[in-house]
Amino acid sequence: MTLFEDVKAAFNEGLRQFELIMAENEEEYHISEVYNGGGIGKVIHGDNLSLMINMIRQGMSGSLQLIYVDPPFFSNEKYQASVRIISERIGAADILRIGAYDDRWSRGLREYLTMLTVRFLLMRELLSDRGCLWVHLDWHVVHYVKIIMDEIFGADNFINEVVWTYKSGGANKRSFARKHDNLLFYAKGKEYLFKTQKEKSYNREYKPYRFKGIEEFCDDMGWYTLVNMKDVWSIDMVGRTSVERSGYATQKPEKLLERIIKSCSDEGDLCADFFAGSGTLGAVCRKLGRKWIMCDESRLSVSCQIERLGRQGECFDVERFEPEICENRGEIILSFKDNRIALEQYTVKIMDDKKGECLDVKAIELIKKYLEGDSLSLVKFWSVDFDYDGRVHRADKIMKRGETSCETDEFSAGDKISVCGYDVMGNRFFAVIRAD
Structure with missing residues (x-):
């Protein structure tokens, strides 16, 4: 089968699956709400296909103004996140490398494109009439995906291919260095929401032109005018020392998402990312006053999102699909004395995972070292509900991280107090004690 035939077969199979989904009249999927923060965002742990089907069955067709997705790139690589573990008790500091996600496809391009096709069809159903979809890819398959997107949205609704160029990565002695990604921008219909953004255009030799009717500005580099933003964006990747950095593999910069969100949504609009990774969309939506939904099936990804948004003071809900991928692998031992809740000891199941989150021998030995010497150093963050219902x-x-106790008087005798948290590998733990 030729590559063109693979693309055609993948589209037809994705369309068939979509038609079967829309024809089914099943009950809604079960969602377990594990944290209600009362905010305007949701972190959802589970398969994005199940989530989108559930959203449609809940009557959410046409509810999303903007969808941005950064799916696997068909790179045939496994990606790792780097997590730093520090223990003053045993005088140790290490970098733990843990699988973030697996971008290898046993049945090749057809399997990958079928996966995307059925999801793009569901995304189109969820978009409002003025809504837009941005798909973030690179050289591996962007040309095949554009053919499929033209079929789903219509070639006339293709708006832009934005090129994001950066400095890091891509070195190769047998080709020019690959230093850009491709973002396909489609509208659902002709009356889509788009707000032109402006950028600096520096004058030749950075000197003033003094043309009549042209407004000019000056900064440290020199004189410039403001022009409509072009379709090539030069934005730095998230550096190792950046305050944005979470350690999650393939994390995208907030400045990139800020341009997309400002261009295609208004304050109060609902935006979504169904391959949410480190949670950049939610972090930027919080700053720009948008509502948001983020979904990922990786425990590590979800823990990064919760920690990142919690650190920013965001209020949001956490929901879970499919207990088999969302089980509590961690176990915490607590103590409660003199109005103080303290973490005493942490244990965790160490196992391989089909979602690409497996630990190699070196990582397992590293985790065992900290479990034996200072198990609480593995706790990434935790939270307390003083009146658990x-x-x-x-x-x-x-x-x-590093805070192992919490003092408070926000409870009454007999109240149930719940503790929920995540470790550095993304494993969730949960425990309940009684305030007696």
Whole structure:
């Protein structure tokens, strides 16, 4: 089968799956709400296909103004996140490398494109009439995906291919260095929302032109005018020392998402990212006053999102699909004395995972070292609900890494107090004690 035939077969199979989904009349998928923060955002742990089907069955067709997705690139690589573990107790500091996601496809291009096709069809159903979809890819398959997107959205609704260029990565002695990604920008219909953004255009030799009717400005580099933003964006990647950096593989910069969100949505609009990774969309939507939904099936990804948004003071909900990928792998031992809740000891199941989050031998030995010497150093963050209702954990207080106790008088005798947190590998733990 030729590559063109693969693309055609993948589209037809994705369309067939979509038609079957839309023809089914099944009950809604079960969602377990594990944290209600009362905010305007949702972090959802589970398969994005199940989530989008559930959203449609809940009557959310046409509810999304903007969807940005950064799916796997068909790179045939496994990606790792780097997490730093520090323990003063045992005088150790190490970098733990843990699988973030697996971008290898056993059945090749057809399997990958079928996966995307059915999801793009569901995304189109969820977009409002003025809505837009941005798909973030690179040289591996962007040309094949554009053919599929033209079929789904119509070639006339293709708006732009934005090129994001950067300095890092891509070195190769047998080709020019690959220093850009491709973002396909499609509208659902002709009356789509778009707001032109401006950028600096520096004058030749950075000197003033003094043309009549042309407004000029000056900064440290020299004189410039403001022009409509072009379709090539030069934005730095998230550096190792950046305050944005989470350690999650293939994290995208906030400045990139800021341009997209400002261009295609208004304050109060609902935006979504169904391959949410480190949570950049939610972080930027929070700053720009948009509502948001983020979904990922990786435990590591979800823990990064919760920590990142919690650190920024964002209020949001956390929901979970499919218990088999969302089980509590961690176990925490707590103590409660003199109005103080303290973490005493942490244990965790160490196992391989089909979602690409497996630990190699070196990582397992590293985790065992800290479990034996200072198990609490593996706790990434945790939160406390001082009046747990037996169903939904509400984080009244969030403790960051290194904080092992919490003092408070926000409870009454007999209240149930729940503690929920994540370790550095993305494993969730949950425990309940009684305030007696």
